[in-house]
Amino acid sequence: MHSIYFLLAFLASNSLAAPSPMITESGIYSWSAPLARFYQEVDKRIQEARKSPDFPNPPACDMSKASMPVAPTPLPGPDPDTYLSHVAIGRGIQNYTCANSSSVPAPIGAVASLYNASCTESNYPSLTTMMTNLVINYPLPSDPTANFQPTNILFSGYHFFTDNTTPVFDLDTAPQKQYGYAVTKRDSASPAPSDAPEGPNGEPALAWLKLNTIDGTKGGLKHVYRVNTVGGSPPKTCEGKNPGVFTVEYSAQYWIYAADES
Known part of the structure; x- marks a missing residue:
């Protein structure tokens, strides 16, 4: 199974855990724009999962x-x-x-x-x-x-x-x-x-x-x-x-x- 699939259900009842951001030359932590958009989408799905009557179970793999x-x-x-x-x-x-x-x-x-x-x-x-x-x-x-x-x-x-x-x-x-x-x-x-x-x-x-x-x-x-x-x-x-x-x-x-x- 694909881990993001189960990660979404798990994270919906826990704090969002993401990979460590990259460190820029100035020492500031940052994510690339595509990675930031990806985690925004993950967060959106988490919020939707929390509203599901089946929460915290993941949706069927159909x-x-x-x-x-x-x-x-x-x-x-x-x-x-x-x-x-x-x-x-x-x-x-x-x-x-x-x-x-x-x-x-x-x-x-x-x-x-x-x-x-x-x-x-x-x-x-x-x-x-x-x-x-x-x-x-x-x-x-x-x-x-x-x-x-x-x-x-x-x-x-x-x-x-x-x-x-x-x-x-x-x-x-x-x-x-x-x-x-x-x-x-x-x-x-x-x-x-x-x-x-x-x-x-x-x-x-x-x-x-x-x-x-x-x-x-x-x-x-x-x-x-x-x-x-x-x-x-x-x-x-x-x-x-x-x-x-x-x-x-x-x-x-x-x-x-x-x-x-x-």
């Missing part, structure tokens, strides 16, 4: 209430015999290579850590979007399985490529975390919205994708959608780049669908 964002050029929907199994926030790097300064960067895969936003998305989708936009500004924890601060989201797996065209999503990372293992191929793509957030150095947002699973998949997973992307795109040319591999920071949401065997 994934059927989650509504996947629609791409500017709508992506094909999931198969009718599937259900939403998992929503993850991915934080990592996109890898590219340059042959020479006059070539175009070629994509050669990505590496990311995945964090569980399933229950939060089903109840507080605005928080999931804010977290996706926020984590691009923070490094991954040194312990790869630790919660990702400052949002406190729980680790749920890894994203990597076995070759330049085969993305993998490993969500079977511990006995208590068996969400499936998806080996995928691209089905379709849509440009990101024109107002999608840029990366730390002004990199445009990656395209939104639909991926279908292929042989090697476990846990009945069928589709993976990459949506709400932040940064990750390469420059248009390799001008100013040394030949070889370079990386671009990104974050995104991954919506994962599994076969309904009922």
Whole structure:
């Protein structure tokens, strides 16, 4: 489960505990503007939770209430015999290579850590979007399985490529975390919205994708959608780049669908 989901119910009956703010050069404690807005939204949800007749119990984790964002050029929907199994926030790097300064960067895969936003998305989708936009500004924890601060989201797996065209999503990372293992191929793509957030150095947002699973998949997973992307795109040319591999920071949401065997 996603820790913010339970944190909201807990904090509604306790004082708001937030990560330590950053210390500026002048010694003054401060938060970044995006982080401040995030905690304002958390506080808003806390006040709403206190008014609920079910307080202090957290709301049900009903994934059927989650509504996947629609791409500017709508992506094909999931198969009718599937259900939403998992929503993850991915934080990592996109890898590219340059042959020479006059070539175009070629994509050669990505590496990311995945964090569980399933229950939060089903109840507080605005928080999931804010977290996706926020984590691009923070490094991954040194312990790869630790919660990702400052949002406190729980680790749920890894994203990597076995070759330049085969993305993998490993969500079977511990006995208590068996969400499936998806080996995928691209089905379709849509440009990101024109107002999608840029990366730390002004990199445009990656395209939104639909991926279908292929042989090697476990846990009945069928589709993976990459949506709400932040940064990750390469420059248009390799001008100013040394030949070889370079990386671009990104974050995104991954919506994962599994076969309904009922």
